[in-house]
Each structure stands twice: as C-alpha cells, then as structure tokens.
Amino acid sequence: MQDDGLYAALVRRGMTRRxxxxxxxxxxxxLALPLSYAPRIAAAVEGSKRLPVIWIRGQACGGDTEAFLRSSDPDTVALFLDVLDIQYHDAxxxxxxxxxxxxxxxxxxxxRNGYFAVVEGSIPSGASGAYCLIGGRPAADVVREVxxxxLATIAVGSCACDGGAPAAGSNxxxxxxVRALAGARYMALPGCPVNPVNLAAVIVHYLTFNELPxxxxxxxxxxxxxxxxHNxxxxxxxxxxxEFATEWGDEGAQRGWCLYKLGCKGPETMxxxxxVRYGEKTSWNVRAGHGCVGCMTPSFWNAMGPAYKRLPSPVPFLPNVTVDMVGGALLGGVAGVMGVHAVGMGVRFKRRRMIAAHERAAAVPLGPLPPAVGDAGRRSEPAATVGLAPAEHGAADEADGRPDAPVGREGR
Ligand code: SF4
Known part of the structure; x- marks a missing residue:
C-alpha cells in the first residue's frame, strides 16, 4: 500500500470528506474533547503518515482482534486497516x-522508536515462560524486546492489562x-474485549497532540x-x-428495568x-439485557465475580452483608455525623443570637437625661414622693406665680 499519508489512504478506501x-x-x-477540537484532529490526521504497529498476541482468545475485524463501523475498520500500518500480526x-x-x-x-507496540493477551511466567511461545521463545522475552x-505500548483487552481470564483463580x-515488560510510555485499554473506538481515540490523540492522553x-x-x-x-x-428485574426474563427484565439485583457491576465499574457502545454504536451488553460483568476493572475475574450475583460480603463472618450495604452504612454514618454537626451548629447559632440580642439591649442609649431638678416632668410626681402634702405642693407653684416653676430641692 502507498504510504502517502492517512487522509489519502482513507480517501482511497472510499471515505468521503464528510x-x-x-x-x-x-x-x-x-477523547472527551470539545467539538471545537474536531478540525484540529482532522488536520493532524490529514498531515500524518500511517503509524507502524507491531501487534503481539500472548495468552488470548483473539477477542480483541475479532472486535476490530468484526466491527461493522467503517470508520474503525478504516482506522485499523489503513490508518495503522500493521507491520506484524500473526493472524x-x-x-x-x-x-x-x-x-x-x-x-x-x-x-525503531517510531512504532506502537500493541499487546493482546496475558504473558505467562510459569514454567520459564513455556506456556506461551512466540517463534519458539517465551512470549515475555519477545514482548520485552518489542x-x-x-514509541509506546498499548495493552488491549483485560488479559493484556492484568492477566485477565488466564490469571483467574489459581493462575x-x-x-x-504487560505493564512490567513495557517501557515508561504505556497505556492500558481493559475490556473483554477492548472497544476499538478507544484504541482509535488513543492513536488519534497521539497524532494530534504528540502524546498519550x-x-x-x-x-x-x-x-x-x-x-x-452506572452513571x-x-x-x-x-x-x-x-424498578428492578429480579429474575431473567421476568416482567422487569422485559420492560428494561435495572439489572442491579441480577448482579450488574455497573455501579463499581469505570x-x-x-x-461508545459496540456494533455501529447500536448496543452494549446492558442495553441488550445482560448485566455489566465489570470487565474493565483490574483483575475482574477474581474481583468482580460471581457474574450473576452482587459482590460478596467484604465483612468477615457476615456473608449476607454486601458491598452496597457497607456503602449505605458508611453513607448513613456520614449523614448522621453531618446531622449531629448541623444540630450543634444550630444550637450555637441560636445561642450567639441570644447573646447578641442581650448585648444590643445593653448597648441601647439610656434616652434623654433625667430632667433637671425642677423640670416640668418632676412636677407630675406624686406629692408623696416629694415629701410635700398636695396642698403644700400646689401652694408652692402658686406662690411664685409660675405654673412650670421647678420644685425646690427641698421638695424632692
Ligand atoms: S443496569 Fe447496571 S449499570 Fe445500569 S443502572 Fe442498573 S445497576 Fe446501574
């Protein structure tokens, strides 16, 4: 195939500009980038050479390769066969x-230092690597060499990421x-199988930004x-x-209700x-009626099983306690602590308001000074308080001829 760039290869394959x-x-x-990055991605892909790839397979069922080849998404097939320059793939x-x-x-x-190493399948170390040979050599040696x-190593599928099914149980x-055999530039794309869109996105990110995402x-x-x-x-x-399906095929399952009670691991799986879905983005396993098995979680065969039950109890000697119940209890505990804190804050707030009210009351000015001796106001005081008989009091006022004349000190 001519190597005159990615865009030319895609056009030759019948891809239109649109x-x-x-x-x-x-x-x-x-890549979770804004749509405004699309022109930049287009320009980067247009201007790039096809990317050489050496694809190694260890202990694998071939599902990741099949995911690409069986994909009916023309963009992904174009990427796999034209954008990538597959230099080696045993199939x-x-x-x-x-x-x-x-x-x-x-x-x-x-x-050298210009190709992507894509590894599919796990790499065995038992029996000096005799369980998986490539060209008569232990797969580990070949993978390390490649x-x-x-330029970078990409592990595709759960087996290449952490051992997957071959590492399950007693391994x-x-x-x-592959992590231990790869260099510093390493990316893991777990899944059983990997979604080809995610591999395409990683490669396009590299072409656009010259680095892994x-x-x-x-x-x-x-x-x-x-x-x-789950989100x-x-x-x-x-x-x-x-609204949960509680048995396969029951009314809830037929109506598309949640599969949580049938062991769906969506709440624990990133x-x-x-x-992105599969098959021209038409569906994925939960949409098709099967719960998520958590295949993108590290060591999922051991960590997320059994497939059709909720995760087992994390609490010793309490087999009926589930992870969700522990999570709920923790949430409840946190909510309780927050409630107590809120009550405490309320009491403190109320007390502070009372103290502030008292302080305000104490700070209120005493109003006008008491009238000076002899003011008119004092004249209205009962005679008993001024020590004069009413007659004497009135007599004193009348004596100086001034109705508002202050009462003498002796009158107080
Ligand atoms: S089917 Fe699974 S992933 Fe979907 S909402 Fe229910 S528990 Fe979550």
Whole structure:
C-alpha cells in the first residue's frame, strides 16, 4: 500500500470528506474533547503518515482482534486497516515460522522508536515462560524486546492489562499483564474485549497532540475510563425509582428495568460502554439485557465475580452483608455525623443570637437625661414622693406665680 499519508489512504478506501470530518468529531467525543477540537484532529490526521504497529498476541482468545475485524463501523475498520500500518500480526501475515519472525525483527529495526507496540493477551511466567511461545521463545522475552524499541505500548483487552481470564483463580500458568515488560510510555485499554473506538481515540490523540492522553493510576485513559458505567446507563432511571428485574426474563427484565439485583457491576465499574457502545454504536451488553460483568476493572475475574450475583460480603463472618450495604452504612454514618454537626451548629447559632440580642439591649442609649431638678416632668410626681402634702405642693407653684416653676430641692 502507498504510504502517502492517512487522509489519502482513507480517501482511497472510499471515505468521503464528510465522513472523515464525522470521524474526527467522533474521536473528539471519545477523547472527551470539545467539538471545537474536531478540525484540529482532522488536520493532524490529514498531515500524518500511517503509524507502524507491531501487534503481539500472548495468552488470548483473539477477542480483541475479532472486535476490530468484526466491527461493522467503517470508520474503525478504516482506522485499523489503513490508518495503522500493521507491520506484524500473526493472524494477518501471509508467512509463518522464520519468515514471520523476520518480518517482526526487520520492522523493529526499520521503525525503531517510531512504532506502537500493541499487546493482546496475558504473558505467562510459569514454567520459564513455556506456556506461551512466540517463534519458539517465551512470549515475555519477545514482548520485552518489542516494547523496548516502541514509541509506546498499548495493552488491549483485560488479559493484556492484568492477566485477565488466564490469571483467574489459581493462575496455573503464572499469567500477568504487560505493564512490567513495557517501557515508561504505556497505556492500558481493559475490556473483554477492548472497544476499538478507544484504541482509535488513543492513536488519534497521539497524532494530534504528540502524546498519550491523560490517564488514571492504572494507566487507563481518563476520557474512556473516567466515569462509572452506572452513571451513564440508560437503565439508571429505573434504578432510581426502585424498578428492578429480579429474575431473567421476568416482567422487569422485559420492560428494561435495572439489572442491579441480577448482579450488574455497573455501579463499581469505570468505562464508557454506554456511550461508545459496540456494533455501529447500536448496543452494549446492558442495553441488550445482560448485566455489566465489570470487565474493565483490574483483575475482574477474581474481583468482580460471581457474574450473576452482587459482590460478596467484604465483612468477615457476615456473608449476607454486601458491598452496597457497607456503602449505605458508611453513607448513613456520614449523614448522621453531618446531622449531629448541623444540630450543634444550630444550637450555637441560636445561642450567639441570644447573646447578641442581650448585648444590643445593653448597648441601647439610656434616652434623654433625667430632667433637671425642677423640670416640668418632676412636677407630675406624686406629692408623696416629694415629701410635700398636695396642698403644700400646689401652694408652692402658686406662690411664685409660675405654673412650670421647678420644685425646690427641698421638695424632692
Ligand atoms: S443496569 Fe447496571 S449499570 Fe445500569 S443502572 Fe442498573 S445497576 Fe446501574
């Protein structure tokens, strides 16, 4: 295939300008960027060369590769087959054995520090790596070698991220994720399988900004794994109204009610399945009637099982206590503490108001000074208080001929 850039490759594949811009807008949405970034993404993709990829498969069912190949979304297929320059993938090579290994090593030399290493499946360490060999060598050795010369490593699917199904239970092969073998630039895209849109978004982010997207502590891109599935689920209103399916096929299940009581792990799982969906964005498992199994959670086979029950009790010797009940109790405790605090604050507020009222009362001016001796007001005082007989009092007023004349001191 000619290597004259991504846009030319997409046009050759029949992608119109309109669908290319729609693709750019969809990538902006998948990266949780404002729509205004779509032109910048389009310009970056237009001006980029196809990105070389070496795709290694360890202990895997092939589901992640299938997710791409079976996708009927033309944008994603175009990305996989045209935007990416797949230099090595054991399922796509037209050769096998030593020639296949030669294809890989020559691509590593040709594009050193310029290709993406995509790893699918877990890597076993048991029996000196004999459980999974690539070209007769332990997969761990080959993966370490490929990742060392890569621009970045992307683990696709839960098995590549933390061991997945091969690491479940007693983990007989010593299966683990790729993290320990990858370099500093590493991104995990868990899921069973990975959603191809998320891989496309990571690659487009790299092409646009020349770096991997922001990630959480598990190296998962925040744009795809930054919110609970439960918060985005279309059945959420039924959860809020207490409308649950309690048996598979019952009336609640048929009416699309919440699957929480049938073991849905949406409230404990971070991911974007409800928004990106699968199969031309038509559906995802909860929409199709099956609860979320938590496949994007680290070590989900062990941590999120059993699939059709709520998570087991986290409290020793109390098997009937669920994680949700503990969460509810904690919430109740917090609410109780806040209630007590609120009451205490109310009492303090009331007391402060009373104190302030007393202080205001004490600070009120005493009003006009008492009238000076002899003021008219004093004249109205009962005679008994001034020590004069009423007759004497009136006589005193009349004596000086001034009706308002002050009463003499002796009159007080
Ligand atoms: S079906 Fe699952 S993810 Fe959806 S609202 Fe119910 S518990 Fe949450």
């Amino acid at each position: 669908s290319f811009l729609q693709f750019s807008a969809a990538m902006a949405a998948a 796509f090579l037209g050769v096998a054995g030593g020639d296949a290994e030669l294809a890989r090593t020559s691509a590593m030399d040709r594009y 990742c060392a010369g890569a 007989p092969t010593g299966a683990g994720g 922001p990630a959480d502590l598990a190296s998962r891109p925040l744009a795809a794994y930054g919110d609970l599935i 985005q689920c279309e059945r959420r209103p039924h959860f809020e109204f207490g 991911g974007n399945c409800p928004t």
